[in-house]
Amino acid sequence: MSTNHQTAHRNAKQDPEKPWLNPNAKPFVRFQNVSKQFGDFTAVDSINLDIYKGEMFALVGGSGCGKTTLLRMLAGFLDPSAGKVMIDGTDVNGVPPYERPVNMMFQSYALFPHMTVEKNIAYALKLDKMEKDERKRRIDEALEMVQMSKFAHRKPHQLSGGQRQRVALARALIKRPKVLLLDEPLSALDKKLREATQFELMAIQYKLGITFIFVTHDQEEAMALSSRIAVLDKGQVIQVGTPSEIYEFPNSRFVAEFVGSTNMFEGTVVEDTPNQVVIESASTKGNINVDDVGRYQIGQTVWVNVRPEKIKLSKTKPAKHAGLNVLEGTVSELGYRGNHVIYRVKAASGKIIMVFAQSQNRTEELDITWDDKVFISWEADGCIIVKS
Amino acid sequence: MSKFLRKFDFLQVILILSLALLYIPIIVMVVGSFNASQLANHWTGFTLEWFVKLFNDRRVLEAALLSVEIAFLASTISVILGTLIGISLVRVPRFFGRLLLTTMITAPLVMPDVITGLCQALLFNQTRVLFGWPTQGGFVTILLAHITFTMAYAAVTIQSRMLTVDRSLEDAAMDLGAGPVRAFVEITLPIIAPALFSSWLLGLTLSLDDVVIASFVTGPGATTLPMTIYSKVKLGVSPDMNALATIILAIVGAGVIISNIIMVRAEKQRQLDESKAMAEAH
Structure with a gap:
């Protein structure tokens, strides 16, 4: 599995077909x-x-953002107060969970404790009254x-967390649903297992071609797994x-701020040319150059x-060239992370700026350390303006 | 400190005193049941006479049968009602009278038996005046009275078990195609089955044990075993009742020992399975 999941992943990501860009594509x-x-x-x-x-x-979103409510509305455990939920062109409002073409993998896995792995997986088929051999x-x-053949006759309490997760996945996929819903699929696993499982999930999704919709509060998990992300806050996308x-x-x-770490500089627009916008910011005590084609009003408040x-x-001091932003500061804190070092640099304005420096050489001593006077610089195309 | 005092420190003294308090009366009773003498404080030799006498006493046997019948029916019915109450209180967020039920369901647990019995007796008197039913106390009135108080125990036990059942298990069953009733019967019911069984046993014990409530609501011709024992012993020491108690003690003792062995074995097996699963995972 370890060799083909990588190719599967690559193929999925390189897939030229991006239906959301095609105005004629029918949403599922x-x-x-x-x-x-x-x-x-x-x-919501x-x-x-x-x-x-x-x-x-x-x-994706913090707790109470409405992501789980959306998922439960798809599964049929909740009905919307207003609006329509459509699955494969059909309005599913009022259709109970047991009649919907979707299946769900629960956050707690919800494996039936009194049934073996095999019986758990077979449960949905037993209800379908399928022929014995086919079943x-x-x-x-x-x-x-899910590589659980060896454990078919175990009960859930005789399995490790990762094995339970795989049983839950197999059980949710056995009916070959049109859509698989996953509620925090990896949150109950430890870090190492989470990374491995992440690739397995992607490989299975690619192989089966089933639409996966998953909920997570972990933005890294969302970025690693998904084709697209919806960021939610207070019930809105x-x-x-x-x-x-x-x-x-x-x-x-x-x-x-929700996705990854960032530095935010509040400022006002002082210059707006077709390929460069200049922002005056108190926290840099000067101007910031940003590559942007957006139309702004002079004096408008924005964030870089x-x-x-x-x-x-x-x-x-780095050699000055057009568009380069340079600031002076002092290293106030640093954290060594092995593959990179996190610096917190205090600029002249007092603003703390976070910098990730890649560790490229195995030098014993970091050449930039606490209380060093440093120059920090970034290109005009390395930053972006947000209006709200 | 003397050697003696160090050997028998405070905790051990308490332990011995507690055990003595618990078991000396039982030992006296068991010994008495095999004593040839009528008098409990005078050992004249070993005999099985009292056991023979007991099994020839129709009154006692009939009372025992009545008690078992009532206990069996009362505990079964109270488990059914208790399950419905427990589930409604945990799974149904809003219904008419929910708050009243929540607070009142525990009342029979804390009410003195004398009060419960008196209330039941007054109730049946009233219904007799108003509807002409029941014409006299007996099997049905004892059964109804026993259901009312064993039901409260069943409801509380089952409610607390339901609180720990992961709601998403039923959701998962429905998601996989089972209707709500089927999901309940196939998933939730097997999971709470041990609680149903233990509240059934509890109901059985409580009903078999009760003498106060039954005395209030009974009528001519219906005497439960505890009532028989009570009335016999009231008239003076009766060694055949010792024999009866010894038999009951033997049954209960065997049950406790067997269930302990089963539980210890199951726990060991579970721990073994879990460590096996953990070991294989790495």
Whole structure:
């Protein structure tokens, strides 16, 4: 599995077909102005979302953002207070969970404790009254797929966390649903296992071609797994895009700060030319050059978002060229992370700027250390302006 | 400190005193049941006479049968009702009278038996005046009275078990195609079965044990075993009752020992399985 999941992943990511860019593509799952109220609390606030066949779609957000409510509305455990939920062109409002062409993998896995692995997986088929041989073949195939054949006669409490997760996956896929819903699929696993399982999930999704929709609070997990991400906050979709779009082109401070680490500089627009915008910011005590084609008004308040890995750190002043932003500062804190070092540099304005420096040489001593006077610099195309 | 005092420190003294308090009366009773003498404090020799006498006493045997019948029915019915109550309280967030049920269901647990018995007796008196039923106390009135208080125990036990059942198990069953009833019967019910069984046993024990409530609501011709024992012993020491108690003690003792052995074995097996699974995972 370890060799072919990588190719599978690569193929999936290089797939030239991006249905969300094709205006004629028909969405497979569609939320149309969907709202959900619990008493006075609005969990989901008129959400519109199109998800296409074969996608690995992530719903990301903090707790209470409405992501789990959306998932439960797809599964049929909740009905929207307003709006329509469509699956494969059919309005599923009022259709009970046991009649929907979707299956769910629960966060707690929800394996039936009194049944063996095999019986857990067979449960859905038993309800379908399938022919015995066919059923047996399907169960063996599912056990094989998640490498659990050896453990077919174990009870859930006799399995490790990772094994339980695989049984839950096999059980949710046995009916070959049109859509598989995954609620925090990896949250109960430890870090090493999470990474391995992540690739297995992608390989299985690619092999079966089933649409996966998953919920997570972990933005790294979302970025690693998904074809597209919807970032949610307070029941609304803030941004939908591919992982790199979300990371490199966040549309708001919320998204920029939620996904990865960032440095945010508040400022006002002082110059707006067709390929460069200049922002005056108190926290840099000067101007910031940004590559941008957006039309701004002079004097408008905006935020410049610079990712820590896009910033260079040096002891000598870097050669000035057009578009380069340079600041002076002092290293106030540093954290050694093995593959990179996190520096927190205090600029002259007092603003703390975070910088990730790659460790490229195995030198014993870091050449930049506490209290060093340093220059930090980034290119005009290494940062982005957000308006809200 | 003397050697003696160090050997028998405070905790050990307490332990011995507690054990003595618990078991000396039982030992006296068991010994008495094999004593040829009528008098409990005078050993004249070993005999099985009292056991023979007991098995020839129709009154005692009939009372025992009545008690078992009532206990069996009362505990079975109270488990059914208790399951419905326990599930409603855990799974149904809102219904008419929910708060009242939540607070009142525990009342029979804390109410003195005398009060419960008196209330039941007054109730049946009233219904007799108003509807002409029941014409007299007996099997049905004892059964109804026993259901009311064993049901409360069953409801509380089952409710607390339901609280620990992962709601997503039923959701998962429904997600996989089972309707709500089927999901409950096939998934939740087997999981809470041990709680149902233990509340059934509890109901059985409570009903078999009760003398106060039954005395209030019974009528001519219906005497449960505890009532028989009580009335016989009231008239003076009766060694055949010692024999009866010894038999009951033997049954209960065997049950406790067997269930302990089974539980210890199951726990060991579970731990073994778990460590095996953990070892294989790495």
